[in-house]
Amino acid sequence: MxxxxxxxxxxxxxxxxxxxxxxxxxxxxxxxxxxxxxxxxxxxxxxxxxxxxxxxxxxxxxxxxxxxxxxxxxxxxxxxxxxxxxxxxxxxxAFALREYKVQRIDGLPDKFVEPPPEVLARIERDNKLIGAARSRDSDEAFFADDFAWPVKGPITGVYGSQRILNGVPKRPHFGVDIAVAEGKPIASPVGAIVAMAEDDLYFTGGTVILDHGRGVSTSYLHMSRIDVKVGDRLAKGDVIGAVGKTGRATGPHLCWRLNWFQERLDAGLVVPKVG
Ligand SMILES: [Zn+2]
Missing domain, CATH: 2.60.40.10 (Immunoglobulins)
Incomplete structure (x- = not known):
């Protein structure tokens, strides 16, 4: 245990x-x-x-x-x-200070490191959708339940890492990356209402945001398939779609994120620790 x-x-x-x-x-x-x-x-x-x-x-x-x-x-x-x-x-x-890692990722297509001007409007639209989904303050109490991992596999990226993409320092990475094969089902970690389901965001590809009540949301990035739509009510364990490598990804993995409203938090802290 x-x-x-x-x-x-x-x-x-x-x-x-x-x-x-x-x-x-x-x-x-x-x-x-x-x-x-x-x-x-x-x-x-x-x-x-x-x-x-x-x-x-x-x-x-x-x-x-x-x-x-x-x-x-x-x-x-x-x-x-x-x-x-x-x-x-x-x-x-009081909250203890953490030491965050530095993560270098090379070999990304340049368009994902310095987005060309023609995609800036699209990125802005994506960010508005994401921001709205994370602003919800629903009465649901799902957040008080025990969270389970949405998929299980090797952790290849952790929360807070300073990212250096193709040699260019970027802002920290706020997800937990779990590397599993494309097509592996992703399960809702606790009950949820689907707040956003978009199959083609610029950076994150197929992306789902789940609302767990009172501003707590989780996000699922780079999905190859989405099985839910906005407004769906999910029980813990319900499948929301499948792992993929859409958007800015070098290989199939789930980038899993946790938010309290716009505050980006460490999803790895709400689930059982892995070895
Ligand atoms: Zn990630």
């Missing part, structure tokens, strides 16, 4: 929020790694008011909430909880 990471790690313990010995104070259980690029899932009393860095978080009916932390965040954050009974708790949360 892979180790579960239900309790805060990286220097803070659950006791920080549980306020041991003061049962009248606000309590919340938090789940996630306390590192840069993390998704933290929490649960408190339904009806509580919760804010993260001053941003109000909408709770589900069961009191679940969620927030994400930027890949380069250095300063602590403040989580504030006000229970329906009036008790409040405010605590700083």
């Amino acid at each position: 892979p180790a579960r990471r239900d309790i805060l790690t990286g220097g803070l313990s659950l006791a920080v929020l549980a306020a041991v010995g003061a049962p009248a104070r606000a309590e919340a259980a938090l789940r996630g790694d306390f590192v840069q690029g993390t998704l933290i899932r929490g649960k408190t009393e339904p009806g509580a008011a919760v804010s993260f860095d001053g941003r109000k978080l909408k709770l589900t009916e069961t009191g679940d909430f969620v927030f994400g932390v930027a890949y380069d965040r250095k300063e602590p954050a403040a989580l504030k909880i006000a229970l329906p009974g009036g008790e409040t708790e405010e605590k700083p949360l």
Whole structure:
């Protein structure tokens, strides 16, 4: 069994929020790694008011909430909880700094490293579609479930890597790359509503974005086949399509991404660790 990471790690313990010995104070259980690029899932009393860095978080009916932390965040954050009974708790949360890898990829067609002017409008359109899909703030509580890997295979690219494409430094890579054969089915990691299904985006080719509720989304890039359409309601394990190498890819793999709204997070942190 892979180790579960239900309790805060990286220097803070659950006791920080549980306020041991003061049962009248606000309590919340938090789940996630306390590192840069993390998704933290929490649960408190339904009806509580919760804010993260001053941003109000909408709770589900069961009191679940969620927030994400930027890949380069250095300063602590403040989580504030006000229970329906009036008790409040405010605590700083610290996130451990990570050391990201440098990844060099050579042999890409130049059009994917420096896109020619004639495709800039298309890229802008793609980005608008992606941005809209990731802006959804649906009432679904799928994000509170345990995520499974959408496909299993060797990890060939990790979150946060500084990318050097054909010798040109680019912005970091925010996906987890899983190298498996073209045509291998991709499964929804938890329940979801399909937020975007596009078969030909410039950089990412066949691309699906799944909405797991409250701004949590996952993205599937370079797909060879898409079996779902926008609005479909999926259960954990439902097949959304197949692995491919469409768009900017040097070989078949799934580039899997996790977002909290526009914040790009590490999908590798929400699934069981692989060896
Ligand atoms: Zn990738």
